[in-house]
């Protein structure tokens with residue numbers, strides 16, 4: 001499909017800017033593993049300190065990259081399937097909001113005025129520009145959602161009985177979740193954190209802020225995941241050489257995400273004493289519910305891949321696995337997607353461990369946690385994002401991929417690094433190794449009386465994994481920018497592989513409209529969050545003053 005120059009330009013910028021920032025993002029990932037292994041016993045390197053680096057790592061990789069990509073990919077899917085480009089002015093407005101927000105937050109982090117990690121929990125205080133910057137990124141991502149909703153309604157009027165394309169359905173569901181959950185974080189930032197960070201209010205209700213953050217924070221992880229799921233359902237079966245096993249299964253899974261992505265946030269707060277057990281039980285129960293669409297996805301994709309393998313000539317029970325295009329340069333998306341899916345098997349299992357109230361008390365705030373979430377957000381999400389960014393760029397620019405052979409190997413290198421890293425982190429976590437801690441200055445420093453020899457192998461494994469991932473990440477960046485620097489060899493068009501459905505069930509109206517699902521979503525959210533908010537308002541005690549990460553005294557007291 002032909003698209004306008006302006007459309008191309010926005011998409012290229014939205015893909016390339018966060019990938020350029022990845023240089024900083026993955027460098028600080030590597031540095032984390034080095035600090036933690038005790039290979040260095042310093043609080044800073046190159047004038048950036050440990051927590052500054054960890055904040056940059058989290059914000060760039062988990063907020064900036066994912067949000068820019070979700071918007072760019074949303075533009076691409078809506079345009080490709082509805083055959084109409086979004087409003088250009090809104091596209092640019094959204095881009096500028098997100099870019100200015102990124103620059104503001106980046107300045108605050110690099111200047112050392114926002115070492116508050118990507119969760120920015122109070123009482124740690126950041127510079128107001130950090131909060132404003134993240135708010136701008138979020139608001140910038142809302143504009144396209146409003147425009148896509150308009151485009152969709154127009155399309156539906158003309159095609160009332162045609163099934164909404166799965167990718168369009170997924171994009172809209174993802175942004176309904178996103179819009180709803182970001183309302184809570186917008187309130188946290190604008191009403192609680194900015195006035196407190198400016199010193200206009202003396203204290204903040206930490207528990208209320210945490211609860212509002214997690215209203216947003218767990219839905220955020222599905223906002224990361226759904227673009228990858230859209231690719232797995234609508235693109236993967238095609239590039240594997242087969243068909244999507246069931247179109248309806250995809251719809252059911254997506255609508256279940258709409259119901260269950262938000263009302264689970266308290267599973268991050270099982271250890272918060274302000275929230276009562278009944279509320280935690282309810283959120284825990286729904287957390288098991290939110291695993292169901294992923295189980296549906298696992299079975300549907302496995303069946304689709306088996307079908308593809310058999311179509312490619314496989315025999316026997318497991319022969320289909322061999323007959324998939326693992327190293328096919330022309331179908332390089334397969335390598336990125338399958339790498340992500342393999343990691344997600346482990347990411348999913350560890351997530352289900354976390355969801356259990358009793359098991360959670362063993363692993364909460366330990367290294368197990370980054371072990372879990374790197375196999376999710378740095379698994380299917382990251383590999384989906386970088387693979388698809390390269391694909392879209394190459395197709396739309398008309399440029400051939402730079403170094404195609406290496407390109408198919410990168411995802412597997414990443415998977416190997418990630419499995420080693422996450423194994424080290426998970427093992428360490430089970431032995432009590434804390435997360436978000438510069439272990440080199442204490443527990444991994446042989447001269448310290450706190451030295452823990454049993455954390456030596458775990459942190460070394462994590463560092464080895466980190467080095468392998470860093471290498472894979474750098475190779476990817478070379479290939480992405482190598483492709484940008486190449487000469488155009490064909491006409492640039494917008495094209496994404498589209499999987500046909502093996503079981504293309506007839507249109508079920510319930511799975512083709514949003515209203516009943518949105519109403520049910522709101523009811524479950526109210527049931528989950530009214531008691532939680534009453535709890536934190538009643539049980540929180542006096543509010544907290546402001547703190548910086550490097551000083552145990554409140555800012556006012558240390559002046």
Ligand code: HAS
Pocket residue numbers: 119221222224225267268287288290291294295297298299301302305321341342344345347348349350351352354355356360363364365369372373376377381
């Ligand atoms: Fe999680 C903490 C529970 C999914 C990300 N999670 C986090 C944090 C992050 C995160 C970032 O209940 C840390 C936040 C912080 O900084 O404190 N998580 C879950 C559960 C799921 C889950 C139940 N998480 C994700 C996803 C994430 C993500 C997805 C990012 C994208 N998580 C938790 C809990 C905590 C938590 C607690 C808080 C713990 C604490 O104490 O702080 C589920 O959604 C997982 C379901 C997934 C599956 C896997 C399905 C497998 C598939 C692959 C199939 C493979 C095929 C290939 C088909 C059931 C789809 C086969 C072919 C071959 C050839 C082999």
